[in-house]
Amino acid sequence: MVKASKSVSPAVIGLLHKFSEPEVSLLREKLLSHYDANHRILPWRSIAATEDDRNKRAYAVWVSEMMLQQTQVATVISYFEKWISKWPTVADLSKATLEEVNQVWAGLGYYSRARRLHEGAVKVMDDLDGEFPSDRDSLVEQLPGVGRYTGSAIASIALGSCVGVVDGNVNRVMARLRGIGADISAQATVDHMWSLADQLVDPERPGDFNQAVMELGATVCTPKTPSCSTCPLQSLCVAYRRSQDGQQKTSISSHFKMVGKSKDKVDESLVKDIECLPECDLCLRKEDWDSSLGVQNYPRKGQKTQSRQETSAVVILQRPNGQMYFVQRPKTGLLANLWEFPSIALTSEEESQWEESITQQLQEDFAVPQSYACLRIFVSDVLHIFSHIRQTYKVYKLSLDDKKPEVICPSKYQGSQWMTREEFMSSATSTAMKKILKAVESSEQKAKDKKPKRGKEEKPVDAKKQKTISQFFNASAKKQK
């Protein structure tokens, strides 16, 4: 069956955003000399540069790249050293248990990276005869958690393949060098960045070249404080030229002289046309150029989808023995399977109705009688940012009797449990819930430190309805008699 293909017209890309062959040679030379003189000594680099065994090189670069995916170089160094001394080869790692792997990883976060390294090591040993795949595509195909960037980094740095890499640092350097002002995450921009990276990479020293571009982005061409005055690539940089007042026309002319795309005498009236094609898809639109930003006009990020604002109440139900009540989230969806305090979404109501709504829902969802629910005490607001949600938790605590009331778990959760602080801290829970517990503890600490003044004690949120806690308990006790 023939598939209907969508016709997508190719992006229009002006010459300004490409490198000519003379520029490529110049850039390689300047960048590698700068790298040779300035690069940071890092343990995985040393292994990649000196180890004879290709598998050990690939293993070291793979581990370092997985660690670096969400973590700063300075933090990764000691973790990497510990890891390599415990499991010097992929064979050693394949024999470890996941618990051991998680223990060594503890503190780096995003544990799925550790699990993938472990799975990958088992795969290399069981399915690939202990041999790492030899090129970018097979690395991506065979190793879990290895995408185009990581595959290219391992292939070039450890195995000498002539493939470029593109990460955040490379994107920034390239966008500035070539004046690429289109949304950096747009497909046409992504494709162009990869084609530039593959074109530029030095066939003699691909690993060093890729590390040199990334290092330049991390140390010289930084997001907020680029050091153009010390940059080895200044003469090749479109963003730098644009940022120089009154230099734009001359610079663009000289740029074209150098790359041999124009005659020695460039007609000044043509400069604007030569600068780029009017229909170019990668240019920064003139109205978007902000002269106060200089080179930081590049790269350009697409409009972020505005994060959603959400508010919910979190109620910490606590027994006199210190145990707190937790529910376990559903098996799928946001924060799946994690334990959390009972929470109540505060969505459409006006703020003035929130307190009433919390009392009502504690009663309806958790079977906490209204007379108890009203005794909760407001602790503080806790803000937590998820990737697309700005979540405000209004945190309350509610002290309960030893056995009463019996709290019922709503059916949307997998289950519930009373836990001590220690049990909760070692259970699977989210950072947001830990933040909430900390807020409660620090408010308790402050209350302890402060000598309560007469009449200044914490009051239940619904103090009008409930005169005092002791009155409430006395009243309940009388009723039961």
Ligand code: SF4
């Ligand atoms: S000249 Fe400035 S903007 Fe251009 S690559 Fe160097 S540091 Fe980055």
Ligand SMILES: [Zn+2]
């Ligand atoms: Zn253009």
